Amino acid sequence: MEVSPLVQDVRPPTFQPKVTQLYEELFQYDDTIHSDGFWTELFLLRPDKTSFSKRLENVSADQFLHHQHEAQELFTQALAHIKANKLPSDEIALDTLTVFLAGVLSKRYTNPSSDIIEVLVGLERVDIVFTDFANVLESLIRNGRSLNIRRKAIEVALSLTSGAYQTSLVSYFTHKDLFPALMKYIQDIDDPAKAFEPFTLLGLLANYNKFEFLNPYRLRLEDFVNEAVIEKIATGLAATCTSIQQSYIGVIDDMPPDTSWSLANTLSYIGLGVLAPIKAINPIAVSEDHKERFGVLPGPEIAVLLAVYDFVSANKFFTSSLLQSSGKKDPPFAAFLSMISYLLHHAYRSSRATLYGVLCLITLRIIIEDPTACKRLCDPNISVSIQLCRQRPPTLPPAPQARSFAAHILDICIDTINHNLRRRLDLTLYAASLRLIHRILCCLAQNHNHLPYHWSLLWQSLLSLTKFLQTYAQDIISQPVDIQQLTTPLFKSLTIAVAAGNAFLQDPSSYDDLFYKLVESAPVLEAIKKSFSIKPEGSATSVPIDVLIQTAKHFHAILEQEKGVGRLRNMVSSRDVHRVIRDGYESLEVPDLVGMGVEDFDLWREGEERGLVKRIGRGCVEDVRRLVG
Known part of the structure; x- marks a missing residue:
């Protein structure tokens, strides 16, 4: 059928x-x-x-x-x-x-x-x-x-x-040459967020074999001055940075509570913001799940930072535009700093996050090394609100949201120092952070900008790092990195504060606190000089750590003299020390700043850091492969 x-x-x-x-x-x-x-x-x-x-x-x-x-x-x-x-x-x-x-x-x-x-x-x-x-x-x-x-x-x-x-x-x-075509595409788009892909591609092309031949994309970056296109790039960068920041906040929400109406806002509105109460934000406990989720961050879109680094390195006009751009929501540079804060807060969680953290710090260093840009960042009359990471203790103390860019950058550096301490310390990350602090202090001292800031926290962080270095000296010395790349900016920063603090500290108490902490740290300073064999460099007339030790000894001598004549008891109180410090200013010999970097600071030279730059480039390439794959 x-x-x-x-x-x-x-x-x-x-x-x-x-x-x-x-x-x-x-x-x-x-x-x-x-x-x-x-x-x-x-x-x-x-x-x-x-x-x-x-x-x-x-x-x-x-x-x-x-x-x-x-x-x-x-x-x-x-x-x-x-x-x-x-x-x-x-x-x-x-x-x-x-x-x-x-x-x-x-x-x-x-x-x-x-x-x-x-x-x-x-x-x-x-x-x-x-x-x-x-x-x-x-x-x-x-x-x-x-x-x-x-x-x-x-x-x-x-x-x-x-x-x-x-x-x-x-x-x-x-x-x-794809550069003109990529720039024309960015010029033609309506949504600046769509600049991400061409801008990221530009970063890869500008870094391709750049130490082996004259890369034409680098030359293109140097000459580019199209303000409209740069504005779109800056706004698109802000969108990407906000997205990266939100990925961290998605793990632990540390955003401040809604303050659409509050006593603080009302007082600020009528010009009495200084009287407003500031409520501390309690950090949330970090669980194992949080640690795992933080460990895979940031996402691969972080590779866009390579293009930012190249543009900032090559083009002063781009840097100026980035700092001055207002954007539709937040200023692009503010979004950039906020993202950096979250990245560096968790940099220790992976070598990849650390590498991107170093790239961010180098980029900021290049910006700050430009005198015009540095003046803008340190100008107390130019203030901006930035959301800094507060996801793990110790958290930064509450501060008025609108501050100079320099104040926010110093907070980011302090946070980096305090949250990435490990026995096998990443010296490259710490050296980059300390150079940034050193350059900001140089700029403040040069321009006599009295910066409102919680200076006590900076002195505490720098001297706590000094104690940590001494405690784990043998582990740190064993690393294949020149330790003086870290100790030099560390002790130069403190020495600049000793010698020229009156040019940028906003009140005498900040100066008093610095000397008080130096007096406390005198034994550690002497021990670390011996452990790391710290010697003079370049044109310096004195070693920075020697200046700090001599300053501490100066006040120690006055304390002993006061005890000898019976003005002080054997048990010296902090109030006694502060009084001695104030009385001892007149007899303190102010150290010479020659060689401390205030006038002749070391500029970032890419050619001297080829190995690091190539590692960063390879990491960015891998992330772009993840994006397109």
Whole structure:
């Protein structure tokens, strides 16, 4: 009996989308030459990026090499459909190529540069194909028919650049300068947050082999002065920084309570803000779950900081615009500092977070080393409110929200010092933080800016660090880092405060407290000088730590003299010490500031820190790969 053609076939247990079937057919490793119809269908169906990415994960580097025909065919056909400029196949081809490049370039090859070229196009065709490829992407980014297709072209460039960063393939983007096209895209967008991808790509390109040849993107950064584009970049950076900050707040919410109406606001409104009561915010206990969630932060979008570093290093106009930009919500630089506060508060949780923390501190150092920028940051008449991290004790003491940028930066440095103390101290992180403190104090002393600030906390943090260094001297000395990179800015900062504190401290009590803490710390200072064999450097007429020790001895001598004549009892109270300190000012010999960095501070020199800069660059590249993958 014949079976009726109307009998229904057995329903399959699951339905597989047609595009997924095509992905499976594409990598069957049977050297099939796919028909034009196959490619037409592939680039007409909505891509399933997740499915395609999983399929590529199952292909090893050896399989790609041994069956390179399929990969080369896909790359060639995708490029052809992009060049055809027909909707929707060109956009689908761009999406497919982004995922494909991320999959291919994520594999570990024995000879990365030659193997990847062989997989994608073949060694004999690479110059022709990749020159054409770079030209097509540049044209699309600059003049694509829509912002959507222009963004997709940027994503392809990001996928290739991050995946092939250690190969010669990225050189095709240096021969074909993408900078004007990327800047034009940023100029044309309406939402500044969309500047993230081109700005991040620019950071990768500006760092590519920059110690081996004259990188053209660095030269482009130096000359760029388009104010409208820079404003969009700054505003987009603020959005990214806020997003990163929110990821930390999502673990522990340390935002202050709503103060839309309060006594403090009312007093501030009528000019009596100094009388307003300030309520401390109690830190929340950190659980194991919190620690685990903090450990994976920040997210990969943090890689945008590489571009910020390069722009700040090369372009004073960008720095000035960043500091002065107001933004639609918060000032971009305020959002930048707030994000840095959260990052550095938790820097010790991973080497990756520490590395980004160092990058932030270096970026701030470069900004502060510009005299014009530094004056703005230290100007007490320019104040801003910044949300600083308060997620773990010890927390910073409550302070008026609107303060100078310098006050907020000093708080960030103090927080970094207090929250990242470990027996195996990260000397690079601490040295970067201490150099920042030193430079701010130099600027304040030069310009006689009397900065309202809780100076006592700064002295306490610096001298507590000194005690920590002495306690774990053997562990610290054993590290392959020059300890004087840390001790020099540490003791120079304290010496500047001793010699020129009257130029920037807002009241005598802050000065008294510094000397009181030095008197207390005299034994530690003497011990640490011996432990680390601290010697003079450069043109210094005296060693900073010697100045501190002699200052402490000066007041110790007065105390002993007072005891000798019976003015003091054997048990000296803190009130007695403070009185002796005030009486001893007149006889104190003010130290010479030559060599302390006030007039001749050391500038950041990238060439002297190649190893560190390259490590930072590699870390950013890995995060961009995570983003596009």
